Amino acid sequence: SQKIEQNSEALNIQEGKTATLTCNYTNYSPAYLQWYRQDPGRGPVFLLLIRENEKEKRKERLKVTFDTTLKQSLFHITASQPADSATYLCALADLLNSGYSTLTFGKGTMLLVSP
């Protein structure tokens, strides 16, 4: 069965360091992968999308890699700040026979950045 794994344990880092979050998947051949941020009591907010033919994508302090051989995506936040503390979700696209594409989400990893 298809499975998406994100580290269920919270990641604690100090301000200024680089945070690296992992998303592993099995039994998928996703066309693309998305990362979202979710704050307590709020809905997820889209951050970045990376396609299967892209190795790396950057946006300001954020960087995502996508290794379809390892079936893994890494999400990096450089120069982390306490305001980066949140839960980060990865999501993979399921291409349906209908031609539509829906997302399956991982359970998320909580990031805590301490001053």
Added chain:
Amino acid sequence: NAGVTQTPKFQVLKTGQSMTLQCAQDMNHNSMYWYRQDPGMGLRLIYYSASEGTTDKGEVPNGYNVSRLNKREFSLRLESAAPSQTSVYFCASSVWTGISNQPQHFGDGTRLSIL
């Protein structure tokens, strides 16, 4: 910019009661989605509507019905609520649910408790 608006924000029901969760988006998006989020389970797709006039089942549709009222509005109905449906419900929308890889925009959720 309102984005995706969900009502109500909180609701408590008794087992067997019925209820409709409302969702509206003002981004002229074609596709809309309903998810539920439970501790340790992550976001799971209940139903989606690729475009006005169409609806399809997601991963966990049992016990729910949906209506795509028009392009803006997508409602989720619980006909006979059960304690297992206690959850946080999120509505989302995207430009399209095809393989064009559009990100999803989420509302802030409805917190539903069923006693």
